[in-house]
Amino acid sequence: MNQQPAAVRLDTVTRSFGKAADAVTALDGVSLAIPRGSFTAIMGPSGSGKSTLLQCTAGLDRPTSGRVFLGDTETTGLSERRLTLLRRERIGFVFQAFNLLPALTAEQNVALPLRLAGRRPRRAEVRAVLERVGLGSRARHRPTELSGGQQQRGALARALVTRPEVLFGDEPTGALDSRTGREVLELLRSMSDAGQTVIMVTHDPVAASYADRVVFLADGSIRDELCDPAAGQIAARMTALAVVPC
Structure with missing residues (x-):
């Protein structure tokens, strides 16, 4: 895995909130490379910094110091306009809340x-991504006519229709x-297996x-990592991380 080019790279990223003595450090010098075509899960106890890591990596928040790269593009120095365009064109997001518009x-x-990117959607293009997530027969249904799982599949399809380089999921x-x-x-x-x-x-x-x-x-x-782990191994490692030394 480590021989693959990095889709995302963080170099000594720190993110602090507040000022001086009242500052809280959510990320403390994190360096991480995520290979292209991989499936990476980020875990940690409450308050560990995992959501802040995702937000800084995805360009939703800016680090206090350090550098973030999407492919060969450093995102940390981009203007808000260029960062917005980058998120729109090269990044997909799926959240715990499906966020589908009920009237559509x-x-x-x-x-x-x-449409938001100024493109006229081709029906075949949209239908193809719906088929990919198993919603080909539900294309004309509104969110209230879909189950929770189908709504999340719809959210996945919406994230994938722009063909993003990286798909980010926050408790999907x-x-x-x-x-x-x-x-x-x-x-x-299956998406990760396909690249x-x-x-x-x-x-x-x-x-x-x-995840891989x-x-x-x-x-x-970052305290540890596991490759191709079983759920029991992950739970044991999480339990160890949550133990507070005396």
């Missing part, structure tokens, strides 16, 4: 990122039951076990 059909929701199965969550995770796994880079923040060891690699954070620093 699945097909219209998926086409929305293309957190609002789903275990069976439906497993279906979504299997879909993410899509996936980075997912999760608290669930079972969800993380679908699990990176563990604690107190804003």
Whole structure:
């Protein structure tokens, strides 16, 4: 895995909030490279910095210091306008909340990122990505006519329609039951196997076990990682991280 070119790279990234003595350091000199085509899970106890890591990596937040790269592009020095364009064109997002617009059909929701980018969506293009996530027969259904799992598949299709270099997921199965969550995770796994880079923040060891690699954070620093781990291994490592020394 480490021989593959990096889809995302962080060099000594620090993110602090507040000033002087009241400052809180959410990330403390984090360096991390994520290979293209890999599926990486980010885990850690509450307050470990995992959501801040995802936000800085995806260009939703700016680090206090350090450098972030998407492919060969350093994102930390980009203007807000260029950063917005980069997120729109090269990054996909899936969150715990599906965030589908209730007045639009699945097909219209998926086409929305293309319209926002000033492109006229081709119906065949939108239908192809809906087929990819198993929603080909539900294209004309509105979110209220879809199950939770189908809505998250719709959110995935919306994230994928722009063909992003990296797909970021923030607890993407957190609002789903275990069976439906497993279906979504299997879909993410298949996407990674087909070459899509996936980075997912999760608290669930079972969800993380679908990843190639699990990176563990604690107190804003990377403490450990596991490759191709089982859920039991991940849970044990999380338990060890959560233990507070006397």
